[in-house]
Amino acid sequence: MKLNRRAFVGTGVAAATLSAPMVNAASHGKPKVVVVGGGAGGATAARYIAKDSAGEIDVTLIEPSRSYYTCFFSNLYIGGFRELDSIEHSYGTLASEYGINVVHDWATGVDRDAKTVALAGGGAVPYDRLILSPGIDFVDGAVPGWDVSAQNAMPHAYKGGSQTELLKAQIMAMPEGGTYVMVAPPNPYRCPPGPYERVSMVAHVLKANNPTAKIIIADPKPSFSKQGLFEEGWQKHYAGMVTRIGPDFGGDNVSVDPAAMTVDVDGEVIKADVVNVIPAQKAGLICEAAGLTEGNWAPVTGHTMQSRLDENIHILGDATNQGDMPKSGFSANSQAKVAAMAVRGALTGSRVFPAKFSNTCWSLIDTNDGVKVGATYEATDEKIAKVDGFVSQTGEDAALRQATYEESIGWYEGITSDMFG
Amino acid sequence: MAHSSGLFISVIGGAALVLGASYGWTAREFRAAELDVLTDRVGQLERSNADWASKADQTSALEARLSELETELSAALQAAEDAKQAAMQPVAEPVQESATDPVIADASALEFGDPARGEEVFAQCRSCHQIGQGATDRIGPHLNGIFGRRAGAHDGFRYSEDMSMMGSDGLTWELDTLNAYLENPKALVSRTRMNFAGLDDPQDRSNILAYLRQFSASPQNIPEAAPTAQAREVELAPEVLAIVGDTDYGEYLASECKTCHQQDGSDQGIPAITQWPTEDFVVAMHAYKRKIRPHPVMQMMANRLSDEEIAALAAYFAQTE
Incomplete structure (x- = not known):
């Protein structure tokens, strides 16, 4: 792919007409912010900076996908509760209403001295402040036998879109009484309840279409998010269908053979019809390429979400090592608002207030059986520290569970309009 | 022949005249006697009546x-x-919040009042709510068995979405929640259909609660009017309500709200919060903060907001379009 004007123009005709004056304005010395990654962190940050600076800051958003499929609610697509297009979003409004220069290309590296971002299509985009919100990539060799070249045979479906569609198709095509195996990831990883909500949704689909099918989870973690709630729900709705092999029974010693469609759990070979491998995770590659990681993640200060290794770069969401917040879309969205405020303060002198963060994760177990967990956080010098929290209780009545599910639908509408305008 | 028959008629006529005069006298005498008897009887009855009346008073x-x-x-x-x-x-009892907190300082002991006076206060409710034997749903639901009932949970009545949602979130009508609702319905349930400004006088509320309680199935299960029955009310000190919010700060704080509450005011699954009158907003957030309003997310979010931050949010949302 070579860089051409089109790549800078963004989405749609309206964007094209707006982007021209933005380029001119940039040459008059307006401060420039570049955002890499158009998910819950990046899209939110770009939108808030553009909106609240009212044209005082040039904002460029670099995101390879023209259509963004949210990872959150993708399990509900697998369970048959959402259509795929209901979790698909475009960047048209960010370009047309907020004047954001949306560039559909891969950011491949950062020259921190020259303060430019290199694009796969060629060329480089200059910045005064850079915001990286690249999400996750997988740790090489985390599950022996699996790499990205095997993701068609054994999908991860842990980035929304085609992988989600593929996994759903494989589940629907399972033979009667077949076996679905999930290889669950070790901590920390994107969306702590995600794998277990997925198991619930797979069970929901199989119960209706293939009730003698089995679900096996090979899990390296001794315990997991909302465990009591999920286990209660599986017993209630899908009794006998779900088996979890924890580390005490070798769930932490797993390899796969994509050609044979087998999973080896501590020496015991399981023949499977669908294998959903969710490998160990690390910060999106651009963080490592920019030299901003320590270990698998990028350390940041909670006050501003600035990288601890480069004060001109803010990092958001799943890619960060920030403290107590879980890796979730909600967290990334929350962090984006703190970063947007800090960036505007630094570039235009606007008022800056103390950082406040929050997160809530809803999960669906079965029809109208929703649960949630949430917490509030504040920035300390060491980390983002938890202040207060709550979690749904086992044994809650049906009305409350239904209200929780309906609330999650409202939240989805809220956060996606907060991201994409 | 004709003559003799004429005489005969005349004799009968004379006899009839004598008889008639004799009867007339007898009837007058009899009536006078009867009147005397009746007069006596009325006198007796009147005396007896007065006697009974005084006995009834004593009873x-x-x-x-x-x-x-x-x-x-x-x-x-x-x-x-x-x-x-x-x-x-x-x-130990759960630790009470500090008495120096200006919000909490107004919380007062809540007791059931006088049900008879409560019935008088209830008169203004009757246009919408029936209560007692044979009560049915009208504009509002009937109120038999209201104590202990989950909010928005009475079958067959169409509640506002907010009322249903509060019920799902766990709001149950008890002494303290009913008291808070009667004081300011929209502070507890923002978009309740109950078009009633609220009862300011705590005595009116405790009287009406005593009246309502008589129609609940299990009054023995209701917290008694003992001095230990405390209810925290959403009564805010004037200085708290008087805080003028910093809209810039409010805008930043509000960004956190907008992850769930949509900025265009739509309310699918999660209520809209735009264009909310400032004081209602402040009261509602304090009600969450003090956990009178149910809902764990909102209780958590409100819990860490200071009085100034609540005022800032209220000021910001009041000006949103």
Whole structure:
């Protein structure tokens, strides 16, 4: 792919007409912010900076996908509760209403001295402040036998879109009484309840279409998010269908053979019809390429979400090592608002207030059986520290569970309009 | 022949005349005697009536005294029971919030008042709510068995979405929640259909609560009017309501709200919060902060907001379009 004007123009005709004056304005010395990654962190940050600076800051958003499929609610697509297009979003409004220069290309590296971002299509985009919100990539060799070249045979479906569609198709095509195996990831990883909500949704689909099918989870973690709630729900709705092999029974010693469609759990070979491998995770590659990681993640200060290794770069969401917040879309969205405020303060002198963060994760177990967990956080010098929290209780009545599910639908509408305008 | 028959008629006529005069005298005498008897009887009845009236007065006075004694006995029994419970309960009561907190300082002990006066206060409710035998849903739901009922949970009545949602979130009508709702319905349930400004006078509320309680199925399960029955009300100190919010700060804080509450005011699954009158917003957030309003997310979010931050949010949302 070579860089051409089109790549800078963004989405749609309206964007094209707006982007021209933005380029001119940039040459008059307006401060420039570049955002890499158009998910819950990046899209939110770009939108808030553009909106609240009212044209005082040039904002460029670099995101390879023209259509963004949210990872959150993708399990509900697998369970048959959402259509795929209901979790698909475009960047048209960010370009047309907020004047954001949306560039559909891969950011491949950062020259921190020259303060430019290199694009796969060629060329480089200059910045005064850079915001990286690249999400996750997988740790090489985390599950022996699996790499990205095997993701068609054994999908991860842990980035929304085609992988989600593929996994759903494989589940629907399972033979009667077949076996679905999930290889669950070790901590920390994107969306702590995600794998277990997925198991619930797979069970929901199989119960209706293939009730003698089995679900096996090979899990390296001794315990997991909302465990009591999920286990209660599986017993209630899908009794006998779900088996979890924890580390005490070798769930932490797993390899796969994509050609044979087998999973080896501590020496015991399981023949499977669908294998959903969710490998160990690390910060999106651009963080490592920019030299901003320590270990698998990028350390940041909670006050501003600035990288601890480069004060001109803010990092958001799943890619960060920030403290107590879980890796979730909600967290990334929350962090984006703190970063947007800090960036505007630094570039235009606007008022800056103390950082406040929050997160809530809803999960669906079965029809109208929703649960949630949430917490509030504040920035300390060491980390983002938890202040207060709550979690749904086992044994809650049906009305409350239904209200929780309906609330999650409202939240989805809220956060996606907060991201994409 | 004709002559003799004429005489015969005349003789009968004379006899009839004599008889008639004789009867007339007898009837007048009889009526006078009867009137005397009746007059006597009326006199007796009037005396007896007065007697009964005074007896009825005495009875109702005795009944009232009995009722007072019963109430005293019941209170004494309750006090004894409370003392017993307190003695058997070594665990400390949950820590009360600091009395120096201006928001909490106004919280006062809540007691059931006088049901008879409550019935008078209830008159203004009757246009919408029925209560008692044969009560049915009208503009508002009937209120039999309201104590202990989950909010928005009475089958067959179409509640506002907010009321249903509060019920799902766990709002149950008890002494304290009903008191808060009666004081300011929209502070507790923002978009309730109950078009009623609220009862400012705590005495009116405690009287009406006493009246409503008579129609709940299990009044013995309701917290008694013992001095230990505390309810925290959403009564905010004037200085808290007087804080002028910083809209810039409010805008930043509000960004956190907008992850869930949509900025265009749509309310699918999660209520809209735009264009909310400032004072209602402030009262509602304090009600969450003090956990009178149910909902764990909102309680958590409100819990860490200072009075100034709540005012800032209210100021910001009041000006949103």
